[in-house]
Amino acid sequence: MISRKILGTTYVINGVPADVSAFIHDMSADIFYEVVRLIDGKVLFLRDHLDRFQHSLADSGLQFPGSARITENISLLVHSNDFTLGNIRICLERTGKNSSQLLCYFVPFVYPETGMYISGVRLVTYPHIRPKPRIKKWDNHFRVSVNQYIRDHGVYEALLLNDKKQITEGSRSNLFFLDSKNRLITPPEEEVLPGITRKYVLEICDKKGMEVVARSVHLKELGEMKAGFISGTSPKILPIRQIDGWQFRVDHPELRMIMDEFEGIIALHLTSLDKHAGN
Numbered sequence: 001m002i003s004r005k006i007l008g009t010t011y012v013i014n015g016v017p018a019d020v021s022a023f024i025h026d027m028s029a030d031i032f033y034e035v036v037r038l039i040d041g042k043v044l045f046l047r048d049h050l051d052r053f054q055h056s057l058a059d060s061g062l063q064f065p066g067s068a069r070i071t072e073n074i075s076l077l078v079h080s081n082d083f084t085l086g087n088i089r090i091c092l093e094r095t096g097k098n099s100s101q102l103l104c105y106f107v108p109f110v111y112p113e114t115g116m117y118i119s120g121v122r123l124v125t126y127p128h129i130r131p132k133p134r135i136k137k138w139d140n141h142f143r144v145s146v147n148q149y150i151r152d153h154g155v156y157e158a159l160l161l162n163d164k165k166q167i168t169e170g171s172r173s174n175l176f177f178l179d180s181k182n183r184l185i186t187p188p189e190e191e192v193l194p195g196i197t198r199k200y201v202l203e204i205c206d207k208k209g210m211e212v213v214a215r216s217v218h219l220k221e222l223g224e225m226k227a228g229f230i231s232g233t234s235p236k237i238l239p240i241r242q243i244d245g246w247q248f249r250v251d252h253p254e255l256r257m258i259m260d261e262f263e264g265i266i267a268l269h270l271t272s273l274d275k276h277a278g279n
Contacts (some may be wrong), residue, residue, distance in 0.1 A: 005024055005108075006020055006023065006024075006025065006089075006105040006106060006107060006108075007020075007081075007083070007086065007105075007106035007107065007108060008020060008077075008080075008081035008082075008083060008105070008106045009080070009081060009082075010077065010080035010081055011023055011077065011103065011104065011105035011106075012073045012074075012076050012077045012080070012103065012104045012105070013101060013102070013103050014101055014102055014103075015069070015072065015073055015076070015102075017076060017077075017080050020105070023105075025091070025103065025105070027138055027140050027143075028140045029093050029094070030093065030094035031091050031092070031093050031094075031137065031138040032053070032056050032057055032060060032062070032091070032092045032135075032136065032137050032138075033053075033089055033090060033091045033092070033136060033137070033138055034049045034050070034052065034053045034089070034090045034136060035087050035088065035089050035090075035107065035233055035234075036049050036074070036087070036088050036090065036233070037086075037087055037088075037233050037234070038078065038083060038084065038085055038086050038087070038088060039084075039085060039266075039270060040084055040085070040270065041078065041084040042270055042273045042274070043074060043078075043088070043273075044233075044266065044269060044270070045196050045269065046071065046074070047067075048196045048199065049090075049196060050067045050070060050071075052136065052194060052196065053070075053090065053092075053136070054067075055134070055135075056134075056135045056136045056137060057092065060094075061097065061098050062092060062094060062098065062099075062100045063098075063100075065092065065102050069102070070090060070102070070104075073090075073102060073104045074088060074090070074104055076104075077104045077105065077106070081106060083106060086106050086107075086109055087106065087107050087109040087233070087234065088104060088105070088106055088107070089103075089104070089105055089106075089107045090102075090103075090104050091103040091104075091138075109234060110234070111234055111235070112156070112234075112235050112236075112238055116156070116238060117238065117239065117259070118250070119239075119241060119250060120238075120239035120240055120241030120242075120248070120250035121155070121156035121157070121230075121238060121239070121240060121241055122154075122155045122156060122241055122242045122243075123155055123156060123157050123158065123159050123170070123230070123240055123242065123243045123244075124149075124150075124153045124155050124158055124159070124243070124244055125158070125159050125160075125161040125167060125219070125243065125244055126146055126149055126158035126159065126160055126161060126171065127160075127161045128142065128146070128160045128161070128171075129160070129162050129163065130142075130160065130168075130193075133168070133169070133191060133192050133193055134189075134190065134192075134193060134194060135193075136193060142171075143171075146158050146171040147171075150171070156235075156238075157170045157171060157172065157173055157230060157235075158170065158171045159171075159175060159243065161219070162216070164216075164218070165218055165219045165220070166187075166216035166217065166218050166219075167216060167217055167218075167219065167222075167243075168187050168191060168192055168216050169187065169192040169193060170230050170232070172232060172234075173195070173230035173231060173232035173235060173238075174186070174192060174193070174195040174197065174198040174201075174230065174231045174232065175187070175192075175228070175229075175230055176201065176228060176229050176230075176231065177217055177225040177226075177227070177228045178225065178226050178227040178228070178252055178254055178255060179213075179224065179225055179226060180224065180226055181211075182210070182211075182254050183210070183211045183212070183213050184201075184205050184210055184211070184212045184213065184254075185213050185215065185217055185225070186198070186202075186212065186213075186214065187214065187215065187216040188214040188215065188216075189214070191216065195231055195232060196233065197231035197232055197233065197236060197237065197262070198231050200262055200265050201231055201237065201258060201262065204258050204261045204262065204265075205258070207261075208257070208261075210254065222243060222244075222246040223246060225246075225248065226248070226249050226252060227239070227240070227248050227249045227250070227252035227254075227255045228240040228243070228248050229255055229258075229259075236259075236262060236263075236266075237258060237259045237262050239252075239255060239259075
């Protein structure tokens with residue numbers, strides 16, 4: 001079991017603000033969740049996250065609370081705390097066979113340092129198969145185990161290795177490679193969590209006419225990959241310097257182009273939220 005303290009002075013439960021001082025969320029409960037990023041007081045890609053949240057709940061027996069209700073809870077949370085930057089966890093926790101409670105709160109976060117985007121990060125492989133990879137549901141045993149593995153190896157992230165020795169995704173990120181033909185290699189969407197940042201990476205590739213190959217990379221193929229990166233809410237697009245003993249190019253032109261394009265998408269999205277708020 002793992003319990004985690006949360007940030008701020010207030011969390012929101014079922015639309016009601018509550019004092020965080022006595023609250024420690026028991027993450028061993030049956031929890032479906034999303035984590036959204038707050039930038040300049042605005043929630044990034046909220047619509048995408050809510051769509052995925054609804055998909056995760058489709059076969060759970062729990063009713064999706066509704067986008068409007070969740071948005072209201074997040075707004076209440078943001079206005080009840082003195083944060084303009086951070087990560088918010090949205091949780092639907094089962095309280096009965098078909099009943100639940102909705103919680104929103106700020107969670108501790110660590111964003112990559114600026115130098116990591118320049119020099120890349122080290123990763124290690126970790127044998128694990130997620131039983132339902134397309135569903136974002138908290139797996140307490142896995143999270144405790146993989147977090148310890150990451151700390152023990154002193155790396156940024158662990159990449160999941162299936163029983164075929166294929167690398168599928170990170171423990172909290174999606175994975176991409178660039179091969180010698182500048183093709184983007186990434187696992188099929190049905191085999192991984194459909195990441196929000198991943199969605200925009202694929203849109204960038206389509207816009208730029210880059211070929212995308214949907215398959216997982218085998219361990220023995222790592223030496224043939226020229227560059228790689230992970231994507232996610234906190235890391236955004238982060239170059240890989242090393243996986244286990246394999247080295248990768250961090251200044252690859254296509255990788256840098258994708259990074260720049262994604263920053264542009266973020267800027268446009270935040271600007272659109274400003275315009276909407278002004279109407």
